[in-house]
Amino acid sequence: MSDWYIILSLVPGIFIAVLFYLYVDRYEKEPTGPVILSFVLGLLASAITYLLEEYLSNTFPQVQTKLWSAFIFALLGVSFVEEVTKIIVFWAYPNRIDAFNEPLDGIIYFVLIAMGFATVENLLYGAIYGLETILIRSITAVPAHGIFGVMIGYAFGMMKFKHLTRKQALSIMGYAILLHGVYDFFIIQNASDYLLIGALVTLGVGIWISLRYIRQAQNLSPFKGAST
Template sequence: MPQNNQMKMVMGTAAVAVLCLLGLVTLLMIGAMNTGLPGLVVGMIMAVLPVPLYVALALWVDRYEKEPRWMLAAAFLWGATGAVFFAFIFNSIAAAIFGTVGGRGAAEIGGSVLSAPLVEELAKGVALFTFFFWKKDEFDDVIDGVIYAAMVGLGFAMTENVSYYGQALQGGGLSGTFFVRGVLAPFSHPLFTAMTGIGLGLSRETLRKGLKSAAPLLGLSTAMFLHATWNLSASFGAAFLVAYLFIMVPAFFGLVGVVLYAQARERKIIRANLIPYVQTGHVSPGELEVLCRFGGRTKTLMAAMSAAGWAGLRREARFHQAASELAFHRWRTERGISKGVQEYTVREAEYLRVIAECRMQPVARFGGYAGA
């Protein structure tokens, strides 16, 4: 293994170990300060149980150019450990300051409405900004921003819910708390942080310098505003239902609309940037149609599995991913997001190699067969 790769592996392992340690410390603090041992155990169980479903729903959005699994896992891990740890520390400090100045009421309102939105959205946003600047080839557009934000938000909500469920167990309101946080609003943290992701995605996509600079800050500010509105409404009983129905639900469906529009844009990017490879014979016209339709992709995956089992499914999924990566690689390069001609040529050749390798095995697709 090259020394550079070894160093990356060591650093990655160390980072995961540190984050896991922060997560453990956070759980110990929650148990000692908020829930006690029984509440901590029950809270952990209830917080973790629905997570696979919510993660699956989030990943379902990532249809065309799927993000690396390690980056999705890293986003979730940061949200569940590092982001919660630092938010817990700074929110506790802020609550103590508000309490000293204005008493218990000021500590509760100031902590939840002023400190929490600022601190928590900044903490969650660290992962998004890191990916945005560090992995430019894997943060292409609005969809990528929403996906990474969803993973960070789900991780954060999972650990935060341990505290809420544990405290609710002590106070006798566990079922109500689970209904609100697990049924009515499991999307709250992903929704808030998605605003930051959308801002970064717009910044990546646009060619307008003013919007490129302003979009991330606008997205982060919107995330904080929605978060503050949510927390403020929760402090005033009936106002929560009003805010939920007239702010959070419309915001959620607005996000769905943004995602659908962004997915359509991704299809256009794939089509426009694969046409040259159709002309050179690397991709067939029928394959291009499959790649630009979600239903087409699903049917060919099922056909591949029916014909060749899991190996066929993996091969077809590999073809989809390589072709999509090739399209976005060309799109990024045309927009000036490139490490130079040599890097472009090397990566293009690798994508074409994978595509050719996958097309050697005939799998039924719209418009013909892979080898046709």
């Protein structure tokens, strides 16, 4: 894998992480240490999850040929595994630190973990499938991880500060996992290339939801109006 391939694989995840840090986290910037560590923990989580997904893929190699089987695999073998791994990482670190002091921080830290996760995933798939895969994933799969990260991070942040009940927050997390599964289903199925359009529709829905959640969390910030 050439140096250019590595750079192109790294750029999308880092770019989105920086974008959220600089422009989404508007009223009270998070400390540098937790920001970097959250991203790094996402890197480590991705490597572990990749090995598990490869095992599942090799164990059920024909799953993509039937639509229903492809959906179950996408939901449980990919989406559920990936998002639960990120949730465990989030619960173990950002959720417990003092810097997590407003609902918006749930989004920021979860997206940082998701971008670390997506960066390693991009590197691994790029090494196997080449430049075209890196470029396509840079505008689809990597942002998708950010979208699902916004949804789950929003749920954590709103639950932590009592704006949502646990049941409501878990429902949103479940919807995020389902949306991720639907997206991956359209990607991994090989019944029809036309179904790939469904992945773009799923991303569009996810972007709309994410923007709403970001605005809601920003409006609830106790630091709004106090920042200079």
